[in-house]
Amino acid sequence: MNKVVNDFSITVGTKNGSGSSTANNTILRSIFKMGIPVSGKNLFPSNIQGLPTWYTIRVNKDGFVARREVQEIVIAMNPDSFARDLASVAPGGAFFYADDIKQPMTRTDVAAYAMPVKELVRKDPNVPSDFRDLVGNMVYVGVLAQMIGIDLEKIQSALHFHFKGKQKPIDMNMNAVRAGAEWAQANLEKKDPFYLEPMNKTEGMIMTDGNTAAALGSIYGGVQFAAWYPITPATSLAEGLNDYLPQLRKREDGKHTYAVVQAEDELAAIGMTIGAGWSGLRSMTSTSGPGLSLMTEFAGLAYYTEVPIVVWDVQRVGPSTGLPTRTSQGDLSFTAYLGHGDTEQIILLPGDVYECFEFGWKAFDIAERMQSPVFVLSDLDMGMNQWMSKPFKYPDTPMDRGKILWEEDLEKIKNNWGRYLDTDGDGIPYRTVPGNKHPLSAYLLRGTGHDEHARYSEDAALWAKNMDRLKTKYDTAENFVPKPIIMKTPGAKIGIIGYGSTESAIEEARYQLEKEHGVKVDFMRVRAVPFTAEVDEFIRTHDQLFVVDMNRGGQMHKLLAVSHPESATKLIKVAFNDGLSATASWVRESVLMKTNGRPSSAKKAAAKKTIAKKAAPKKAVSKKAVKESAAKKATPKKKGAK
Amino acid sequence: MTEALPMAGIAPAQVNLAGLAKNDYRGAPSTLCQGCGHNSISNQIVSALYEMDTRPEDVVKFSGIGCSSKSPTYFLNRSFGFNGLHGRMPSVATGALFANAKLKGIGISGDGDTASIGMGQFKHVVRRNLNMVYIVENNGVYGLTKGQFSATSEKGLALKKQGTNPYMPVDICMEAIASNATFVARSFAGDPKQVKELLKAALAHRGIAVLDIISPCVTFNNQSNAFHSYTWGKDHEEPLHDITYIAPRSEIMLEEEMKEGEVREVALHDGSTIILKNLDKDYNPTNRWDALRILEEAQKNDWLVTGLIYIEPDKPALTDIYNLVDTPLNRLTEADLRPDPASLDKINGLMF
Known part of the structure; x- marks a missing residue:
């Protein structure tokens, strides 16, 4: 049997609320500490206790960390999902299960290992009976560690980190890990090919989730006010502010330079955020789709009245309550025009946790510079799952507070100042904020029609002129939002356009396309709306462009087609969302099926491959749906862009 | 009050201690209907x-x-x-007043804006004790959309295009007290002296001060039998007390000597005082139970009770709870707001 080293996926099936996250995080952190590129994804139900939940760890020596459809190692701890878990192991894979689950072993093509979890935990007199289930999870950590080669010392340091150095829980959990490892060593014979070997590919890297990164980025951006309402998957972003603000903005006098308010609903959360932004505070809120729906009216007000705020949308699957615990890029179209009437919003699209931090602080600069709401679209996969990253980089530009006037500033230009007067020709006026003592500084902000001096007006020409200025201002934003990231392959004539958390899947797909199929593809990751000149250039210079969207409608595809009508026929929609994050094989196959001018043998091979691939029954449904939508797209029928 | 010295050739402008003339407090000419109670409140x-x-x-x-x-x-x-969205004034005010905790908010709302679409935000801003005078200009009708029932319209009210209102009204003062308001008063736009004294007391109060002012709609709801009309208000007003606001450090001069037992003084946080000459001699505005009782009785008897219904002067206002720096937050700069680079190294060390 050929050894498979540092290139496989491990899925653990447990019950929600059984405390398995400590165990799973411990595995993840230990592998990370061994220097092997790794990612962890939690597939959890919208439930507190009892329903099945899965945690998937992908280990990949080449650094690809996107989701895969295949899992080589499966650990089954939950009787309710046992049959499904067993069916999900790839042929030739390994299946570990708690031996108190008395269910038929129906597969002969996997290496099955029964683990005496309960028995081992009961043997330890130091584990109180109500802790047995929790600690029991550590037994599978130990068994797995022994069987695939996770360094126990790394597990010890992961537990030390997790329990913040508290010796008692560290010992209790470590004892269970050792018991599992020792038992496996004495009783199990290795029948599968999967091994871990230390590398040095995570040195200097950090591991964190996007919501924590966003909270930290916001703090380094000088956040002063945040209002929020609990909603999955955005809650941990606001909680991150609560966790880190007291340490990072500590002052000698013990007083606070910020306030975080839990509002009564999302309407109030964004209302407070707008009040604070209007008054000159760096102000933010965080939410997900349903919350964003509620915030729509206020979003339009902030656009029209030119109030700087930052809104994080950690996307989950909609419409409606949808799938609250699954990931999506379904809010892009909605956010782009959030508000009734002629509203256009500025959107930032971080692609990883590193950018969640970076855009965390940049969003405030852009909002204050543009005097506009700035929406930052993350998603559940990025926001709540653990990702490796370069360390966060300290802001490399000073804070940009934009065109704000205090007393002495206003005194200088008071004869040529109006709140909405565009004296610079960039569409951005100068603003004053409450507390300014200059007698001419005050104005009444109104959501109703207003003239350049903020006075009520129903004048037709004034209305149109002001809306034109807002358009000019929106165009000016192109100079301030992040430019796309472009990855070139020499000789490539086609390109993939993506955004957000699909980057890891797309990068892996490009690698496979070139290596396995000889198809050279460039890649542009769009990082903001409105689109900058670089986006236009990339579209102009490629023959065919695959726009990857984690939603049904191809929302980025539509936005690009509308803003680039002359190139619309070059843009090919690659769009799908079932709540699971994008995979390289989906991107790869979608590209192969639709690429023009490719040798037909490659096309046939690709088609064969997609049919043959039915390794994971759980994912087979979604996979089939991809194929169907892909097949439909093969006929050049224009549906998306009109 | 100090008199401004007359200057040769110019008519002396009366100024206050802030050195400002009354004109400095005025706004644009009103576009509301002639005789609207709201204009009187603005004045x-x-x-x-x-x-x-x-x-x-x-x-x-x-x-x-x-x-x-x-x-x-x-x-x-x-x-x-900030003239924002329907029913959402409280949230905007909540955020805005964090920018400078010394600023005083004056929120103007109506019965639709507060008791219908804005009921949720109203109750929560009261609960949070924002440092703002919350005035409800209550006319029991939707004026701007030309005469529909509001949530404070009395049961049985007949309006031209609406028929007869079948529902019991919401009592804004009762709602405020139920949500732990720290200052609740009711007045009548047709009684400008009381409105002014209550406004002064409300402005001196640190925290939320809810002022429910019955303000008749001269166009859509001013039939003499309607609860929110001038005639009805004048006939049914039952003042709880004569109210006099005494500014801090001012000499207390009462217009007439008050009898023992009838006078109640309430000290406000800034050293000012409200003197209440009770008409209902048992009434104690610092007792929530009494406040709810008097409102219940008024409803039963068709009275319009006016005056200071409830006050709790010592509860911290919203921004006080947050222990903010003395400098207004919106005057802070990068040095105050962006943690230093060394701190980020530590943070990166924790990310695992």
Whole structure:
């Protein structure tokens, strides 16, 4: 049997609320500490206790960390999902299960290992009976560690980190890990090919989730006010502010330079955020789709009245309550025009946790510079799952507070100042904020029609002129939002356009396309709306462009087609969302099926491959749906862009 | 009050201790209907702030949508203001007043803006004790959309296009007390002196001060038998007390000597005092139970009780709870707001 080293996926099936996250995080952190590129994804139900939940760890020596459809190692701890878990192991894979689950072993093509979890935990007199289930999870950590080669010392340091150095829980959990490892060593014979070997590919890297990164980025951006309402998957972003603000903005006098308010609903959360932004505070809120729906009216007000705020949308699957615990890029179209009437919003699209931090602080600069709401679209996969990253980089530009006037500033230009007067020709006026003592500084902000001096007006020409200025201002934003990231392959004539958390899947797909199929593809990751000149250039210079969207409608595809009508026929929609994050094989196959001018043998091979691939029954449904939508797209029928 | 010295050739302008003339407190000309109660309230806001020597720059105006919410245009031109969304004034005010905890909010709302679409935000801003005078210009009708019932319309009210109102009204003062308001008063726009004294007391109160002012709609709801009409208000007003606001450090001079047992003094946080000459001699405005009782009795008897219904002067206002720095938050700079680079190294060390 050929050894498979540092290139496989491990899925653990447990019950929600059984405390398995400590165990799973411990595995993840230990592998990370061994220097092997790794990612962890939690597939959890919208439930507190009892329903099945899965945690998937992908280990990949080449650094690809996107989701895969295949899992080589499966650990089954939950009787309710046992049959499904067993069916999900790839042929030739390994299946570990708690031996108190008395269910038929129906597969002969996997290496099955029964683990005496309960028995081992009961043997330890130091584990109180109500802790047995929790600690029991550590037994599978130990068994797995022994069987695939996770360094126990790394597990010890992961537990030390997790329990913040508290010796008692560290010992209790470590004892269970050792018991599992020792038992496996004495009783199990290795029948599968999967091994871990230390590398040095995570040195200097950090591991964190996007919501924590966003909270930290916001703090380094000088956040002063945040209002929020609990909603999955955005809650941990606001909680991150609560966790880190007291340490990072500590002052000698013990007083606070910020306030975080839990509002009564999302309407109030964004209302407070707008009040604070209007008054000159760096102000933010965080939410997900349903919350964003509620915030729509206020979003339009902030656009029209030119109030700087930052809104994080950690996307989950909609419409409606949808799938609250699954990931999506379904809010892009909605956010782009959030508000009734002629509203256009500025959107930032971080692609990883590193950018969640970076855009965390940049969003405030852009909002204050543009005097506009700035929406930052993350998603559940990025926001709540653990990702490796370069360390966060300290802001490399000073804070940009934009065109704000205090007393002495206003005194200088008071004869040529109006709140909405565009004296610079960039569409951005100068603003004053409450507390300014200059007698001419005050104005009444109104959501109703207003003239350049903020006075009520129903004048037709004034209305149109002001809306034109807002358009000019929106165009000016192109100079301030992040430019796309472009990855070139020499000789490539086609390109993939993506955004957000699909980057890891797309990068892996490009690698496979070139290596396995000889198809050279460039890649542009769009990082903001409105689109900058670089986006236009990339579209102009490629023959065919695959726009990857984690939603049904191809929302980025539509936005690009509308803003680039002359190139619309070059843009090919690659769009799908079932709540699971994008995979390289989906991107790869979608590209192969639709690429023009490719040798037909490659096309046939690709088609064969997609049919043959039915390794994971759980994912087979979604996979089939991809194929169907892909097949439909093969006929050049224009549906998306009109 | 100090007199301004007359200057040769110019008519002496009367100024207050802030050095400002009454005109400095005025706004744009009103576009509301002639005789609208709201205009009278705007005038009393101008007078109260002028007489209290408050600088307009220290006040921020807020409103939602409706006739009432238009009125911040008609007073305090020199104050910042935010005329936002229907029923959402409280949240905007909550965020805005964090920028500078010394600013006083004046929120103007109506019965639709507060008791219908804005009920949730109203109750929560009260619960949070935001440092703001929350005025409900209550006319029991939707004016701007031309005469529909509101949530404070009395049961049985007949309106031209609406038929007869089948529902019991919401009592804004009762709702405020139920949500732990720290200052609740009711007045009648046709009684400008009381409106002004209550406004002064409300402005001196640190925390939320809910002022439910019955303000008749002269166009859509002023039949003499309607609860929110001038005639009905004048006939049914039952003042709890005569109220006099005494500014801090001012000499207390009462117009007439009050009898023992009838006079109640309430000290406010800034050293000012409200003197209440009780008409209902058992009434104690610091007792929530009494406050709810008097409102219940009024409802039963068809009385319009006016005056200071409830006050709790010592509860911390919202921003006080947050232990903010003395410098207004919106004057802080990068040095105060961006943690140093060394801290990020530590943070990176924790990310695992």
